[in-house]
Amino acid sequence: MILKCDDHVSDYNVKFVKRNADQIGNVKEFEIFRHSEDSPYENEGNSHFNYTFILKDDKENQIWFQTNCGYGGSGPLATQEILQILGLKSDYQVDKKEYIKETNLTPEHKLNFIVGTYRKGRTPIDTHSWSDMNERFWVMTDxxxxxQLFDFKKILKSIGYLDNFFIETEIELPEEIAKPNPTKDGGPRDLYRNEWRGYATNNEFRLNHQFPEVEDNFLKIFFKNLVEKHGGTIQFKEV
Known part of the structure; x- marks a missing residue:
């Protein structure tokens, strides 16, 4: 099957991959061109906009986009975000190279987060500091x-606030999780192998303030059922 995004607006290409994520397997290779005229992947509807970003997955699918590479602009940024969504977070120098081909890829779809609940009498309006949270336990998923990860995160965000760690995190990370190595350039935060904010592996998760009295065992059963329902595996670690 070939999926084609027939819109050359960069943001629409990102929305396209999110909307069709359930039809995309694990990406095994991709090819990116800076210039439309250099691409052999023709757009029959508009020859001025050939497809310049081609993904091939482990289900014999191809996904054709109109984002590109080779400069610091919206096209390469959209290309990088699509790669982040699909679990490819290495530095492929998308903003520097005018042609890129990568093969034998192994995407990762992991999410680790520490669960926190607001201390009694505190609400999101009162505090933005993790020190005002009760640290409950770590959740490590794959x-x-x-x-599957995309759908799981959507549910998490409906019951709490999920975000990657900030540069000066107050949270002590367990040994099983790599220490973050953030940049301070104001751009997408490199917390773990060039990950962007919003697609980071290691996160904090603040349950909505209605949850402070819920017992850990109940929460663990809830997370376990939710992860397994979405085809994932889960481990817990005490704080």
């Missing part, structure tokens, strides 16, 4: 496909 999924086979990007769409």
């Amino acid at each position: 999924f086979k496909y990007a769409y």
Whole structure:
């Protein structure tokens, strides 16, 4: 199957991959061109906008986009975000190279987060500091496909606030999780192998303030059922 995004607006290409994530397997190779005229992947509807970003997955699918590489602009940024969504977070120098081809890829779809609940009498309006949270336990998850993680995160965000660690985190990370190595350039935060904010592996998760009295065992059963329902595996670690 070939999926084609027939819009050359960069943001629409990102929305396209999110909307069709459940049809995309694990990406095994990709090819990116800076210039439309250099691409052999023709756009029959508009020859001025050939497809310049081609993904091939482990289900024999191809996904054709109109984002590109080779400069610091919206096209390469969208290309990088699509790669982040699909679990490819290495530095492929998308903003520097005018042609890129990568093969034998192994995407990762992991999400680790420390669960926190607001201390009694505190609400999101009162505090933005992790020191006002009760640290409950760590959750470490792993999924086979990007769409499974994507759907799981959507549910998490409906019951709490999920965000990657800030530069000066107050949270002590367990040994099983790599220490973050953030940049301070104001751009997408490199917390773990060039990950962008919003797609980071290691996160804090603040449950909505209605949850402070819920017992750990109940929460663990809830997370376990939710992860397994979405095809993932889960481990817990005490704080």
